[in-house]
Amino acid sequence: MTLAARDRMRGMRIATLNLQHGGGARVKGLCEALGQLDADVLVLTEFRIGQRADALTTWLRERGYCQISHGGPPEKVNSVLVAARDGATRPRPLPASSAHAHRVVELTAGEVLIVGVYFPGNAIKDRFWRAEFLPYVASRVGEPCLVIGDFNTGKHRLDEDGATFFSADCIGTLEQAGWVDPWRSRNPLAREFTWFNHTGSGFRLDHAYASPALARRVTASWYDQTPRTSRVSDHAALVVDIA
Numbered sequence: 001m002t003l004a005a006r007d008r009m010r011g012m013r014i015a016t017l018n019l020q021h022g023g024g025a026r027v028k029g030l031c032e033a034l035g036q037l038d039a040d041v042l043v044l045t046e047f048r049i050g051q052r053a054d055a056l057t058t059w060l061r062e063r064g065y066c067q068i069s070h071g072g073p074p075e076k077v078n079s080v081l082v083a084a085r086d087g088a089t090r091p092r093p094l095p096a097s098s099a100h101a102h103r104v105v106e107l108t109a110g111e112v113l114i115v116g117v118y119f120p121g122n123a124i125k126d127r128f129w130r131a132e133f134l135p136y137v138a139s140r141v142g143e144p145c146l147v148i149g150d151f152n153t154g155k156h157r158l159d160e161d162g163a164t165f166f167s168a169d170c171i172g173t174l175e176q177a178g179w180v181d182p183w184r185s186r187n188p189l190a191r192e193f194t195w196f197n198h199t200g201s202g203f204r205l206d207h208a209y210a211s212p213a214l215a216r217r218v219t220a221s222w223y224d225q226t227p228r229t230s231r232v233s234d235h236a237a238l239v240v241d242i243a
Contacts, residue, residue, distance in 0.1 A: 041109045
């Protein structure tokens with residue numbers, strides 16, 4: 001059965017996990033954790049080109065993820081990889097001349113456009129969001145689309161204790177444009193952090209945003225803390241199920 005047929009009949013699972021600097025010697029454990037997620041589509045952030053990446057992509061293909069696309073970054077530069085058991089890869093949506101072209105990757109799975117993202121955590125993101133990313137997602141809001149990955153930001157005093165995030169207001173801009181956070185819409189006041197710094201402060205950095213056409217089809221969204229607590233990654237995984 002193709003993923004398009006499963007998308008219509010049984011639903012589809014999309015999951016994202018930060019590999020933590022490409023995974024390094026933890027690749028075997030990461031692959032085991034990814035297998036436990038049982039996802040039809042995987043969005044892997046902090047993906048890096050290199051020998052470990054080859055081991056990871058080999059594992060993905062052996063597990064039936066026949067469609068794989070990544071940002072094609074220089075070696076040792078964090079990027080994003082999207083893998084699907086069925087579907088079609090697409091050209092990178094941002095111009096090749098953009099310094100951030102490797103941060104956004106598209107792949108169609110069934111009838112859904114999956115946009116995998118990995119954003120920097122500093123002020124560089126602010127310029128990129130306003131000049132490139134927000135105009136880009138505005139062009140996708142009318143189709144069934146899920147933007148998912150490591151945003152490295154969130155809402156002040158809700159996705160973190162304080163107000164340290166860069167570009168936090170851009171999250172509001174996304175929501176005002178009609179994009180829906182499936183986890184937050186089900187947990188409006190809850191706190192669940194996906195990454196902790198060296199002082200023990202928690203942050204929800206990993207998000208998904210569904211277009212209006214897709215949001216009504218989301219049946220569940222949750223965080224799996226196992227990859228983080230088992231230390232194969234420093235992030236929790238995020239899972240989104242759609243009908």
